[in-house]
Amino acid sequence: MHISGVTRNRLLAAAVLSFVFLSTAPRAHAVSKEIVELQTQVQQLLNMVQQLQSTLDSKMGVLQHLAEQTADEANQMTTAVNALQQKLNTQNDATGGKLDTVSGQVQSLNDSVDELKARIVKLDKTVQDLQAQLQNMQSPPAQAQPGAGPMSGAPGAGGAAPGTPAAQQAPPLQETLQAGERDYDAGRYDVAQGEFQSVLQFYPLDDLAGTAQFYLGEIAYQQKEYAAAISDYNAVLEGFSGNAKAPAAQLHKGYALLAENKRDEGIHELRSLIQRHPQTPEARAARSKLNGMGVKISPTTH
Numbered sequence: 001m002h003i004s005g006v007t008r009n010r011l012l013a014a015a016v017l018s019f020v021f022l023s024t025a026p027r028a029h030a031v032s033k034e035i036v037e038l039q040t041q042v043q044q045l046l047n048m049v050q051q052l053q054s055t056l057d058s059k060m061g062v063l064q065h066l067a068e069q070t071a072d073e074a075n076q077m078t079t080a081v082n083a084l085q086q087k088l089n090t091q092n093d094a095t096g097g098k099l100d101t102v103s104g105q106v107q108s109l110n111d112s113v114d115e116l117k118a119r120i121v122k123l124d125k126t127v128q129d130l131q132a133q134l135q136n137m138q139s140p141p142a143q144a145q146p147g148a149g150p151m152s153g154a155p156g157a158g159g160a161a162p163g164t165p166a167a168q169q170a171p172p173l174q175e176t177l178q179a180g181e182r183d184y185d186a187g188r189y190d191v192a193q194g195e196f197q198s199v200l201q202f203y204p205l206d207d208l209a210g211t212a213q214f215y216l217g218e219i220a221y222q223q224k225e226y227a228a229a230i231s232d233y234n235a236v237l238e239g240f241s242g243n244a245k246a247p248a249a250q251l252h253k254g255y256a257l258l259a260e261n262k263r264d265e266g267i268h269e270l271r272s273l274i275q276r277h278p279q280t281p282e283a284r285a286a287r288s289k290l291n292g293m294g295v296k297i298s299p300t301t302h
Contacts, residue, residue: 111272111275111276114237114238115238115241117238119241170202170203171198171202173199173202173203173206173208174208176195176198176199177195177196177199177208177211177212179195180192180195180196180199180212180215181215183195184215184218184219189219189222189223192215192219193216193219196212196213196215196216196219197212197216199212200212200213200216207240207242207243209240210236210239210240210243210245210246211243211244211245213232213235213236213239213240214232214233214236214243214245214248214249216232217229217230217231217232217233217235217236217249217252217253218252220232221252221255221256224259226256226257226259226260227260229252229253229256230253230256230257230260233249233250233252233253233256234253236249237249237250237253246277247273247276247277247280247282247283248282250269250272250273250276250277250282251270251273251282251285251286253269254266254267254269254270254273254286254289255289257269267290267293267295270286270289270290271286271290271297273286274286274287274297
């Protein structure tokens with residue numbers, strides 16, 4: 001474009017100079033045939049320059065139009081690609097949400113099955129205890145040997161044989177559990193552990209036994225015996241799933257798993273807690289823990 005403009009300027013200058021030269025020539029000389037031919041050539045050259053300029057302007061217009069059209073098509077393509085990318089992202093998020101929902105439902109089903117198994121085990125133990133009590137009731141009392149009096153060394157009515165320790169008496173349930181909780185709060189873990197074990201020994205089927213089991217797990221957790229703590233928490237979740245301490249047991253089980261560097265299992269336990277007990281303080285603590293770890297929480301959890 002720059003070279004064509006220079007050529008055009010030079011031709012125009014030559015034409016102008018020729019015109020000036022011809023217009024200022026002495027009138028005394030007749031216009032020769034060569035001058036006429038020269039004027040004709042100059043005019044033809046001017047026409048060619050004009051045609052060249054017109055052609056260049058036309059082509060430049062076409063090129064500019066093509067450039068604008070190409071830019072518009074590129075913008076449209078970019079917009080289409082961005083829209084497609086956004087659609088794919090939306091579909092991926094929706095698919096991930098559905099997978100999380102299905103995973104949550106499967107987990108809830110598994111938890112329900114585990115809870116049912118725990119209830120069956122508890123019911124079976126209750127039946128066994130009842131059968132043992134019936135057998136004891138049906139067993140005939142021991143017959144006293146002939147000639148043996150009350151002071152002869154044989155057990156009398158309601159008495160115990162000499163040298164035989166009396167049956168261990170069960171401690172009061174509420175008082176024993178409360179004493180264990182006080183000793184636990186005071187940091188007397190050894191004493192508290194014995195009291196909680198007494199509750200489990202003498203009242204294994206009472207719901208408060210689940211509370212005692214939970215505190216045994218807490219003692220193990222405080223002493224950083226995470227494997228033992230997890231075992232105690234599982235005993236609460238499997239045998240006393242309706243106990244008020246069950247959400248806390250599941251939360252602290254998740255913490256114990258994380259403390260043992262079992263990240264996936266710990267995350268699974270915390271998510272399960274949120275699914276099963278979404279409105280509890282323990283569920284809020286589980287959400288906070290997962291958020292702090294940068295773990296995505298399923299959108300189905302509340």
